[in-house]
Amino acid sequence: MTSKSLYTKLRSILVCPLCHGSLQPDAADQALICRDCHRHYPRSGHAWLMLDPQHPLLAMYAHGGPSLPPRSWKSRLRGLLPPPEERLWTRRSRRAIVRALQQADPDHPHHVVLNLGAGLERVFEQAFASYHSLIRFGLPHTGHVDVIADARQLPFRDASVDLLLSSSVLEHVQHPEQAVAEIARVLKPGGRTYSEIPFLRAYHMAPHDYQRYTISGIEALFSRHGLLCEEKGICSGPFTAWALLIRDTVFHLTPTRLLKMAGRALLSWLVQPIKYGDMLCEDAPWAYHLACNFYYVGRKRK
Ligand SMILES: [Zn+2]
Incomplete structure (x- = not known):
């Protein structure tokens, strides 16, 4: 679980990976939205998914990444x-x-x-x-x-x-x-x-x-x-x-x-x-x- 201090630190340094614009949370605090280019960056499990919406690996990480599905x-x-x-x-x-x-x-x-x-x-x-x-x-x-x-x-x-x-x-x-x-x-x-x-x-x-x-x-x-x-x-x-x-x-x-x-x-x-x-x-x-x-x-x- 992400600790409160880690969350506060993260939020203070996170920016849009594409335009470096600052981010604001959506109403449910489940996504960050770039104030400049308006791209959305959702949460994925306990992590923020800070990938270009066109990134080829986006789908793989959209549901928590490869480590989260049932263990093989x-x-x-x-x-x-x-x-x-x-x-x-x-x-x-x-x-x-x-x-x-x-x-x-x-x-x-x-x-x-x-x-x-x-x-x-x-x-x-x-x-x-x-x-x-x-x-x-x-x-x-x-x-x-x-x-x-x-x-x-x-x-x-x-x-x-x-x-x-x-x-x-x-x-x-x-x-x-x-x-x-x-x-x-x-x-x-x-x-x-x-x-x-x-x-x-x-x-x-x-x-x-x-x-x-x-x-x-x-x-x-x-x-x-x-x-x-x-x-x-x-x-x-x-x-x-x-x-x-x-x-x-x-x-x-x-x-x-x-x-x-x-x-x-x-x-x-x-x-x-x-x-x-x-x-x-x-x-x-x-x-x-x-x-x-x-x-x-x-x-x-x-
Ligand atoms: Zn942006």
């Missing part, structure tokens, strides 16, 4: 035996997440912290657990968000956000330059973004998987939109990359769907020890050439 046998099975965390995060990246959250202080009444995506990885669940006013948004394939929104058309006011986090989302955005331009627009002067992007990962969530970035590529992407790099590094290293590539190679070579699912579940556990090799090389120069994911912390100029 697959999700029930995963609930009984949760798979291990896909990646191993480096100590540096975990410290960077905690530090960014402490600096931004999501529960301060005048601070706004956004997470792009549902933030379901245990690393993020743990980091977010002590905060009550962190706003989750995006077009998730699973999990709860407070605002259903496209990263290319953010429904947030200019210069309204203290920190925007995103983990393994930008590779799924067809036009990442537009998404990063939007992140830069909504950050307050001096506001930060913490972003993770894969470098060596198999093609996944097909066909919505569009790019990979090197360590220099991430910095160049954000600097083209005026952000200054405060910190960057390996988020999950070469051993995590190898472990996941072994698992995914076997998955794709396995003939039937049932065998694929069983093999993937088993291999998720079998490859787990390999990932711990990352603990020995998180600052090694060679590891930057073969890492699974990189992280980047950027700041908007004051």
